[in-house]
Amino acid sequence: MQLILRSFDLPLKHTFTISRQSFNVKPTMIVELKDDDISGYGEASENPYYHKTLENMFQDLQNCKEIIEQDTDETPEEFWKKMYPHLKDDMFALCALDLAYNDLYARKKGKKLYEIWNYNIEKNPLSNYTIGIDTIEKMVFKMKETPWPIYKIKLGTKEDIEIVRELRKHTDAVFRIDANCAWTADETIANAIELKKLGVEFLEQPLPAEDWNGAKKVFKNSVLPIVADESCQTEADVAKCYHHFHGINIKLVKCGGLTPARRMLKEANEYGMKKMVGCMTESSVGISAIAHLLPELDYVDMDGAMLLSKDIAEGVNIDFGKINYSKLKGTGIKLTDKNSKTIIQ
Secondary structure (H helix, E strand, C coil): CEEEEEEEEEEEEEEEEECCEEEEEEEEEEEEEEECCEEEEEEEECEHHHCECHHHHHHHHHHCHHHHCCCCCCCHHHHHHHHHHHHCCCHHHHHHHHHHHHHHHHHHCCCEHHHHCCCCCCCCCCECEEECCCCHHHHHHHHHHCCCCEEEEECCCCCHHHHHHHHHCCCCCEEEEECCCCCCHHHHHHHHHHHHHCCEEEEECCCCCCCHHHHHHHHHHCCCCEEECCCCCCCHHHHHHECCECEEEEEHHHHCCHHHHHHHHHHHHHHCCEEEEECCCCCHHHHHHHHCCHHHCCEECCCHHHHECCCCEECCEEECCEEECCCCCECCCEECCCCCCEEEC
């Protein structure tokens, strides 16, 4: 098995702004695992909030290149367990590696990944489409530019309720709100009352990740369900979120890939919590991996590649929220842009 690492700059259609940052380009790492003439692909993009850069992800994978490239017939679960001690301090790199291995494993079996897991895709949830923070006029424009059944609206400004009131005038779509840690507990409880009137389905991570007392207060008093994001990063966090949140939003890069994500979904299900998987700004490589978890989910946010002005791969496509799978095996990826900035093999 051969390890190949590539980096790309992903350009966005619009400046993407959340409560703590803005960007127009997102650097991303693509991991390829090649076994004879079959390749599997995984991805992790840079993220300053989690202190992840391409440089440190590349280095961490390079440090265990010899172990990765050993010939193996291990299952993805066995491979993840073997690699975890070496990459436990870099879940982003472990995620990209895990996605690539799952993709490769399913391709070698001649199946799509959800078929390996015996999932039924007939009742998959629809994906939302994200509207980043901007002027109210531009947020309305972005929404009209992409008619959609469900929108995730990024908030964390001094005019949050006004934004949602204005957006509501232009669509009957379901709204989901993501404040990215920008509110206090009292603000969240008060905002929830007004936002429920405006057709909001749930609130995602309104408080700072470490504010567990505030989360408990909001959990008990909010008229809207609360879904954890920054407060639910790895497997150990699922139990912490119980009785503090009504649901969890799993990001594959934060937890270390598809393999631990499936364990987290099982645990959340046992607690009776709602289950969601979200994305970062990433290409169709990462987005297509998420698609295979859909039968396990109540909600999904997998619009990352739709926000790009140019993708680097082909995989699943999303039509008015509905996810259509690629005809290819594995996660369904075909890398179409060979103009990477860095190739390590």
